[in-house]
Amino acid sequence: MKGKIHNRTVFEPEKATVLSIRELTNQEKLFELELDNGESLDHKPGQFIELYLPGYGEAPFSISSSPTKDGPFELCIRAVGRVTNALHRLDRGEKVGIRGPFGNGFPVESLKGQxxxxxxxxxxxxxxxxxxxxxxxxxxxxxxxxxxxxxxxxxxxxxxxxxxxxxxxxxxxxxxxxxxxxxxxxxxxxxxxxxxxxxxxxxxxxxxxxxxxxxxxxxxxxxxxxxxxxxxxxxxxxxLERRMRCGIGECGHCQIGEYYVCRDGPVFNYADIKDEEEAI
Ligand SMILES: Cc1cc2nc3c(=O)[nH]c(=O)nc-3n(C[C@H](O)[C@H](O)[C@H](O)COP(=O)(O)OP(=O)(O)OC[C@H]3O[C@@H](n4cnc5c(N)ncnc54)[C@H](O)[C@@H]3O)c2cc1C
Ligand code: FES
CATH class of the missing domain: 3.40.50.80 (Nucleotide-binding domain of ferredoxin-NADP reductase (FNR) module)
Known part of the structure; x- marks a missing residue:
């Protein structure tokens, strides 16, 4: 998978600004972010982004806001390690890098009427x-x-x-x-x-x-x-969640049987994966 998703490259993070940070629990904060190029993220519910924090690295996070909400998007981030603890120390106005959105998302269209x-x-x-x-x-x-x-x-x-x-x-x-x-x-x-x-x-x-x-x-x-x-x-x-690296089906880090969670998921139909030993 090469080239661009929407107008963004899959390899080069796009700059984004932290607009607000809200504490949800003592472990989780809600980050409201906006891409500096003015574009909307244009995601599907269930997709994720790779967030890059200079000096700390990159980590995948689900997009928690609905695409029907214009403009900024939201990520709910639990502080568990190096990148996420550093993110919890950020202030409003600081910059991060965003790749994506990646993954398949929920089948919102085919579930209509259900x-x-x-x-x-x-x-x-x-x-x-x-x-x-x-x-x-x-x-x-x-x-x-x-x-x-x-x-x-x-x-x-x-x-x-x-x-x-x-x-x-x-x-x-x-x-x-x-x-x-x-x-x-x-x-x-x-x-x-x-x-x-x-x-x-x-x-x-x-x-x-x-x-x-x-x-x-x-x-x-x-x-x-x-x-x-x-x-x-x-x-x-x-x-499903698995440890990831590239986020685009190239490194094999997130493999479950024949599937790459980043590319073929993270949303799976249970009928497809129920017999994969490590899936559940
Ligand atoms: C598709 C996807 C969506 C995700 N969405 C969210 C989200 O919305 N909000 C959120 O807070 N987190 C989410 N995560 C998990 C998040 O990516 C990890 O918590 C993050 O990568 C940890 O980075 P770190 O540098 O802070 O931790 P590290 O310092 O790398 O690790 C700290 C500890 O967490 C464990 N760990 C790290 N990543 C994972 C993982 N993916 N699964 C299990 N254990 C892990 C490590 O083994 C270690 O024990 C998602 C992961 C995936 C794959
Ligand atoms: S994270 Fe590299 S193949 Fe999924």
């Missing part, structure tokens, strides 16, 4: 948020929409104000759970792992599609619950 069940765990809500807000801005194009979100405890919830807004909307059902809740924290939602919410969803296997993103441990148990609902394998889309 019922959607979003299942997000922890930071997995970041890419799902792009698709959920896309659906909300084109509500007439999609059927019944349900969002299930789970994280370890109430302090680790990301996009809290948006989750509260979604719960108020008639356009979708949003149910949250936490694995456990410390006694000194107020929490009126559910307690228990996210798979406990799935039996409560009224799901028509013919018209429903599940869109899943979360920590690796979650997928196997979510698939088991969806089996109990008789949801066909090809009605399940999973966004």
């Amino acid at each position: 019922d959607l069940l979003f299942i997000g765990g922890g930071l997995g809500l970041a890419p799902l948020r792009s698709f959920i807000n896309y659906v909300l801005s084109k509500k007439e194009d999609y059927g019944v929409t349900t969002v299930l979100y789970g994280c370890k405890n109430p302090l680790q919830r990301i996009f809290t104000s948006e989750l509260e807004r979604w719960k108020e909307l008639k356009a979708l059902d949003c149910i949250e759970t936490v694995d456990r809740c410390p006694v000194d924290i107020d929490w009126e939602g559910e307690v228990g792992v996210i798979t406990k919410l799935i039996p409560r969803v009224d799901l028509d296997p013919e018209t429903s599609y599940a869109i899943v993103c979360g920590p690796p441990v979650m997928y196997k148990f979510v698939m088991q619950e969806l089996d109990k609902k008789n949801l066909p394998d090809d009605h399940r889309f999973l966004s």
Whole structure:
């Protein structure tokens, strides 16, 4: 794969400016960025970019804002290591480099008219948020929409104000759970792992599609619950994460069986990858 994606090269980062930084939890910050060339990112929900920070290196991040939102785009970044901790120390106005968008994204067009069940765990809500807000801005194009979100405890919830807004909307059902809740924290939602919410969803296997993103441990148990609902394998889309380098299918770093996650994913149809040993 050579040359350009839109007007940007796949190898040369495009300069971008940090417009704002919002703390979501003590581990995650939401970065609003704008390309210095004035172009919009022109991404699909579920795609990712490679972000380059001079002096520290490059790392892939899902685009968390919907393409229906004009201008700047958003990344939700958890501080875990060298690049991400350095990003958390940035201030407004500082410059980074952006390559992409890369990957296939969610099949937003072919899912039109269908019922959607979003299942997000922890930071997995970041890419799902792009698709959920896309659906909300084109509500007439999609059927019944349900969002299930789970994280370890109430302090680790990301996009809290948006989750509260979604719960108020008639356009979708949003149910949250936490694995456990410390006694000194107020929490009126559910307690228990996210798979406990799935039996409560009224799901028509013919018209429903599940869109899943979360920590690796979650997928196997979510698939088991969806089996109990008789949801066909090809009605399940999973966004997977692997360590990456090039982001464009050249280095083999992100390989799962015959697939490169950066090029063939990160979104996979479960029917295609269920027999790949390392996929889930
Ligand atoms: C397609 C894709 C989308 C992603 N989207 C997001 C996102 O929206 N927000 C976000 O915060 N992160 C996201 N990540 C993960 C992010 O890329 C890593 O956290 C980042 O590369 C870590 O870089 P670092 O230099 O800070 O950490 P390092 O110093 O390189 O590593 C710190 C620790 O994290 C582990 N680690 C690093 N990368 C990964 C990984 N990909 N999977 C598992 N463990 C890893 C290392 O083994 C090490 O233990 C995504 C990754 C991929 C592949
Ligand atoms: S990161 Fe190089 S092939 Fe996927």
